[in-house]
Amino acid sequence: MSQFDVTVFTDGSCLGNPGPGGWAAIMRCNGCEKELSGGFALTTNNRMEILAVLEALEALRDPCKVTLFTDSQYVRNAVEKKWLAGWQRNGWKTADKKPVKNRDLWERLVPLLAKHSVSFRWVRGHSGHPENERCDVLARAQASRRGLPEDPGFTA
Structure with a gap:
């Protein structure tokens, strides 16, 4: 069975850090496009950046070949520079033995990266990249909503 080629654009936003936050993703495959977004009442920008990637990959039922555009060096480097693998090997501790944030x-x-073939592409945020700008608008709109749920994994 051949994998679908999917292009994903993601962004996370936080109004204050920590503060109300939002995430967004645009997914494209075979000429179709879908926008996803959500938010939490109190969270961090990094959590929203990771969540944007997570939600997009979780939305894919079957294994796919994913080209993922993000302005988050944190997310990209965690995967491409093997920080994530190192954290797992070290019992979810950083190189200086501190607990990994956003574990x-x-x-x-982790299992989504095993399921899908994901290649990351970094884009500079707020530089006019149309899909990154659209994700930013969606994420900020979510962060601005009233009555956002609590982020169950956020700790101050």
Whole structure:
């Protein structure tokens, strides 16, 4: 069975850090496009960046070949520079033996990276990249909503 080629654009936003936050993803495959977004009442920008990637990959039922555009060096480097693999090997501790932040989200991401063939592409945020700008608008709109749920994994 051949894999679908999917292009994903993601962004996370936080109004204050920590503060109300939102995430967004645009997914494209075979001429179709879907926008996803959500938010939490109190969270961080990095959590929203990871969550945007997670939600997009979780939306794919079958294994896919994914080209993922993000403005988050944190997310991209965690995967491409093998930080994530190192954190797992070290019992979810950083190189300086501190607990890895956002472990709950990273643990959800690990099996998705095994399921899908994901290649990351970094784009400079707020530089006029149309899909990144659209994701930013969607994420900020979510962060601005009233009555956002609590982020169950956020700790101050």
